[in-house]
């Protein structure tokens with residue numbers, strides 16, 4: 001057995017069924033071994049696409065996503081996806097080829113110091129120097145990726161290590177420690193705070209994606225309202241009357257008001273990102289914070305925690321639920337109900353209406369993926385996520401081009417249709433993955449909300465740069481997306497009015513296999529509510545000031 | 556406020572780069588840093604001093620502890636410790652100053668490790684106060700160059716942070732998961 005075979009055998013022993021990758025010179029021994037391996041390799045058309053596909057896979061399964069690239073440019077093409085996975089705590093194993101050991105450090109053809117480059121954007125990385133170490137290193141890399149707060153781990157394999165023979169045993173999954181039980185003292189402190197709370201709120205992040213049942217129980221027993229962050233959408237059902245929506249820059253009126261007025265705020269598996277908190281000195285000024293997280297470095301990193309709980313989300317919540325009585329929050333709910341009713345006014349036709357129409361055709365368990373921009377925020381605001389791990393987006397990094405490859409990864413992982421919503425700008429950053437959809441007939445329904453602009457940037461220019469629209473106009477040079485789709489032999493649809501869209505959506509969703517839908521929408525609409533950058537959540541603008549009353553429908 | 560930390564590191568490739576790149580990336584202000592082997596094979600010990608408010612010192616410790624090759628970080632601000640630094644100092648001498656320079660050096664128990672006709676090199680060890688005082692006393696004679704090791708520290712008392720005791724009972728922490736890897 002050589003190092004390459006040891007790699008694949010180790011992956012097999014860990015239950016890996018699929019690798020997203022792209023071949024090249026220094027990874028060829030692994031590709032040679034793949035030829036006889038039961039592991040399915042998905043040939044993406046750009047390594048970044050492979051990285052995002054692995055992220056989509058990891059996000060919807062909660063398990064490991066695997067991507068692979070050759071050395072030099074292949075490896076550096078993975079960088080964006082690794083940075084993205086690091087930000088959103090996704091367990092990814094990235095495998096890269098490297099030049100043979102004697103050539104390392106000599107500026108050899110396609111040499112890149114990928115372990116050096118990815119040091120700050122991976123949870124850990126390894127350069128394997130002997131075939132005997134391949135299996136145990138890969139097993140260790142997978143353990144690290146999946147343990148505690150998950151993250152991406154890169155394993156760099158010089159070509160001659162892949163070819164070197166080894167008799168070292170194949171290492172199976174390294175047992176992970178049981179879920180971390182929080183300390184009794186931290187639970188007692190939290191209980192004391194909650195028992196005296198008059199206006200408590202629970203804010204749930206992506207770190208609680210496997211704790212949804214515990215969140216539901218906690219909320220229903222105590223009556224405490226629940227906010228879900230961008231990464232936490234679906235960890236509490238949107239249809240539940242106790243749900244207040246998403247917090248932060250484009251959060252709901254209810255969520256942001258609740259935070260501002262709360263006296264005890266529980267943060268669960270979330271990290272008080274600046275897009276969530278707005279200006280930190282104005283964030284939840286009246287609240288004492290209970291912060292539950294598996295990563296103690298997040299405790300008091302940005303927002304001081306009065307009570308920091310180091311523990312598994314489910315283990316912690318279950319303990320709190322068991323010791324709490326139903327709370328009398330009647331007065332609090334009077335306010336909350338009033339805020340819940342305050343939805344922003346949106347134009348009868350536009351990106352928001354289009355996304356709402358698409359959303360209304362989907363069942364509660366459909367996986368929805370978004371790209372980055374206005375369409376992302378609108379999807380987060382408007383699609384009612386009912387279950388965890390059904391929402392895939394680039395939260396921490398905000399990586400344009402995420403949607404299409406992430407959607408194909410999510411679809412292959414679940415063997416289900418996946419709906420992806422992108423913009424006319426973002427979609428083009430990884431549009432080549434349409435070929436991957438075609439090659440494997442992956443049922444991704446790819447919607448492109450075409451507003452002719454890099455809309456989110458244009459919105460900022462409109463609001464904060466006196467409408468000086470600098471380098472954001474796309475309409476004059478956008479491709480005809482349905483024609484582009486058909487060039488990839490994928491059915492394409494286009495709609496410019498609500499009526500057209502109505503029929504298009506049905507046909508688009510009914511296609512057996514991948515399909516593209518372009519929705520041409522009015523150009524200069526904005527996403528509201530909005531907390532302007534640098535302002536506090538209490539300074540939120542509930543509505544678009546430029547909308548005229550007569551054009552309005554209430555969402 | 557100055558915080559003095561000890562960090563126990565696995566002797567893995569680039570472990571120092573990982574640590575210093577984390578300092579740089581997160582904007583931590585590090586005054587000095589020194590690393591050396593411990594009595595435990597495969598484990599190095601790093602002493603470093605950070606100028607940081609208490610909350611940031613806490614962050615530094617926790618962010619460092621997240622690195623896979625960092626086994627444990629001790630903040631000596633919360634316990635008693637001894638610290639020492641070694642300095643090599645080359646000072647100008649003339650026939651007139653020679654004696655005075657030597658007498659000052661004796662007061663500081665500095666060793667004269669290089670006797671030249673126009674300069675002496677002294678080796679002096681001590682805590683920060685002693686080192687600073689020595690340098691100040693030598694300054695009027697003309698310091699030619701100095702080299703400092705940076706401070707190193709150990710906890711006081713028997714409940715010490717020596718590697719073998721820190722990891723007793725948690726032998727898995729000591730044992731690198733890839734231990735026994737073929738030697739380079």
Ligand SMILES: Cc1ncc(C[n+]2csc(CCOP(=O)(O)OP(=O)(O)O)c2C)c(N)n1
Nearest residue numbers: 373374375398400423424425426454455456
């Ligand atoms: C790779 C990358 N480059 C630049 C940005 C900055 N950026 C954020 S949103 C956005 C506009 C996205 O335009 P589009 O995909 O058309 O979405 P829209 O906002 O119009 O819905 C840009 C350029 C980014 N997030 N990612």
Ligand SMILES: [Mg+2]
Nearest residue numbers: 423424453455
């Ligand atoms: Mg756009």
